[in-house]
Amino acid sequence: xxxxxxxxxxxxxxxxxxxxxxxxxxxxxxxxxxxxxxxxxxxxxxxxxxxxxxxxxxxxxxxxxxxxxxxxxxxxxxxxxxxxxxxxxxxxxxxxxxxxxxxxxxxxxxxxxxxxxxxxxxxxxxxxxxxxxxxxxxxxxxxxxxxxxxxxxxxxxxxxxxxxxxxxxxxxxxxxxxxxxxxxxxxxxxxxxxxxxxxxxxxxxxxxxxxxxxxxxxxxxxxxxxxxxxxxxxxxxxxxxxxxxxxxxxxxxxxxxxxxxxxxxxxxxxxx
Ligand SMILES: Nc1ncnc2c1ncn2[C@@H]1O[C@H](COP(=O)(O)OP(=O)(O)OP(=O)(O)O)[C@@H](O)[C@H]1O
Numbered sequence: 001x002x003x004x005x006x007x008x009x010x011x012x013x014x015x016x017x018x019x020x021x022x023x024x025x026x027x028x029x030x031x032x033x034x035x036x037x038x039x040x041x042x043x044x045x046x047x048x049x050x051x052x053x054x055x056x057x058x059x060x061x062x063x064x065x066x067x068x069x070x071x072x073x074x075x076x077x078x079x080x081x082x083x084x085x086x087x088x089x090x091x092x093x094x095x096x097x098x099x100x101x102x103x104x105x106x107x108x109x110x111x112x113x114x115x116x117x118x119x120x121x122x123x124x125x126x127x128x129x130x131x132x133x134x135x136x137x138x139x140x141x142x143x144x145x146x147x148x149x150x151x152x153x154x155x156x157x158x159x160x161x162x163x164x165x166x167x168x169x170x171x172x173x174x175x176x177x178x179x180x181x182x183x184x185x186x187x188x189x190x191x192x193x194x195x196x197x198x199x200x201x202x203x204x205x206x207x208x209x210x211x212x213x214x215x216x217x218x219x220x221x222x223x224x225x226x227x228x229x230x231x232x233x234x235x236x237x238x239x240x241x242x243x244x245x246x247x248x249x250x251x252x253x254x255x256x257x258x259x260x261x262x263x264x265x266x267x268x269x270x271x272x
Contacts (some may be wrong), residue, residue: 011074012037013172013205014059019068021054021229028054029065030229036222038171038203043216043237045209046226047250052209053176055226059207060091060174073171087114090165090173094158094180104144104152107160108132111167128167135163138200139193155186159193166197173197175208179215191217213241218261225249243268 014036021029029051036042036059044052057063058070061082070077072085090111098107098116106118112128113119124132136142139159144152152160158178165173178194179187194217198204210216216223216237223241224234225248232249233240241263243256253268 013073015071017069019065022066028229032231036205038205040205041198041219041221042207043220043223045223050226051229052226056174056176056209060089061085087168088171090170092161092165092175092178094177096161098149101148101150104147104160105132108136108163111164135166139163155182158190173204173206177209195219213263213265216263
């Protein structure tokens, strides 16, 4: 790798600088800064109402900051065509508003059009079909090819939506609580798929929102702890997901353990 390409690989995909977001007179994000580089896998953690989904919506070019700057792939939000930027961002939203009974493979294919439904008269190109099949195999959902949306479980939907988000080969993947509501087997399958995805695409960056440390894939590299719209701590996962910092973030005595790369949390024993 030449120096130039090494520099390009290390340059941030995402950079938020002292961002405030105010809605209805309420400060939802307060001086939040974050830099995400290729190959980094960030976890956004914090209690209910901390501002995690709000921050994800800024990173996904869904809304603009009130103050401060957000740059995505070197382009400043507010000074560039948001639709253009969104092509490089896979955003997996658990509240996917699909109304029709699309089949599994067609749901994945809608990632190529960026629409929720299949547009009238649109036909996928052979390479789009091949990519959809490859992604479905990687996420272990090939068997859902003909199954329709209303009949799918939450875990099945979640994995199809990740495959869908990967169709345009995004540089950045945003995952909003991907494991919420899954049983333990479905959660573990999902986390393994995310680990595999990251290993197969070393330049991809991801930002994953969760309330639960148990829902963090072992491949998580960095973490940000948010509370009341403010950053409690951010940096390498091992240095950020500590008993002291997580206790401060959730305002509850929590003991953190890391085993085999995965995290667990429980209430700290009194006096511990
Ligand atoms: N448009 C809005 N106007 C006013 N308040 C809002 C708006 N959108 C979100 N909020 C508030 O902002 C705060 C942060 O919400 P957000 O959904 O980002 O939190 P979160 O950390 O993702 O929470 P949870 O863990 O419960 O999903 C909440 O108090 C929410 O009620």
